[in-house]
Amino acid sequence: MKTNGGAGRAREVLLIEDSPGDVRLTQEAFRDVNQLVYLHVVNDGVEAMAFLKQEGKLTHAPRPDLILLDLNLPKMDGRQVLAQIKEDDNLKTIPTVILTTSEDQMDILKSYQLLANCYLTKPVELDQFESLVKSINEFWLTKVKLPQQAPN
């Protein structure tokens, strides 16, 4: 049964993820729990920054309410993307959740040093992955107070 687990507000979520399987799983999981999520997907770090800076053909990209960021990306690594987001006064207020396969302690520590909002590792099992995306929706999109977006 489709439910609206979004407390009534449309949300723009940017998924920065190169694995088509994980993209699809994430799309489906959000669709199941929150009809009001607009999930935008970019597949590499360069496109991610163009989206966030609203550059080139991405001039009209909406400002995300939440960013889900994989660390291992082509063209520009997720660690660099995180650093750039958090160094940018305009972008750093967007909650950025690391969602990656890496369980490496150094990756975890470095992400928090770069001020990632939180770090999550992707479960291998399908249903656990779905369940994690649902937890992200529930916590970040229905409980957390997100910064109000400035008008574009």
Added chain:
Amino acid sequence: MSTEVLLVEDSPGDVRLTREAFRDANESIHLHVAADGVEAMAFLRREGVHANAARPDLILLDLNLPKMDGRQVLALIKADPKLKTIPTVVLTTSELEADVATSYQLQVNCYLSKPAQWDAFATLVKSVIDFWLTKVKLPQQRTADDPSGV
């Protein structure tokens, strides 16, 4: 290894509710309480009576505190290379947009406003425990050799 949580909160009622929610959680969590911003910083910096304080895995921070305001505490935590990696969750009565905006500018990990109803408050605290202490990967800050995390 147990989990250490620092609650920075001056309202005794809210402290009590939070303690109860943590007790119900069934995890081995040690909840430390600082009742004002000055005590919070002394705890985090292991100063004076807090010389042997455990390094928290998570900080729950009220904004409106005596002696030193929570906004200042947040700024100090996130400006300190040794403390900034501790996830800091603002948990406050304030719903002011300005407070939300400022907190995220100061790099709060997330901002939550306290519900007025006690059962909704308890539910919120439990969801914080569930998300931050069972799902999120926290930075490992203590080892068996160095339990205080220096």
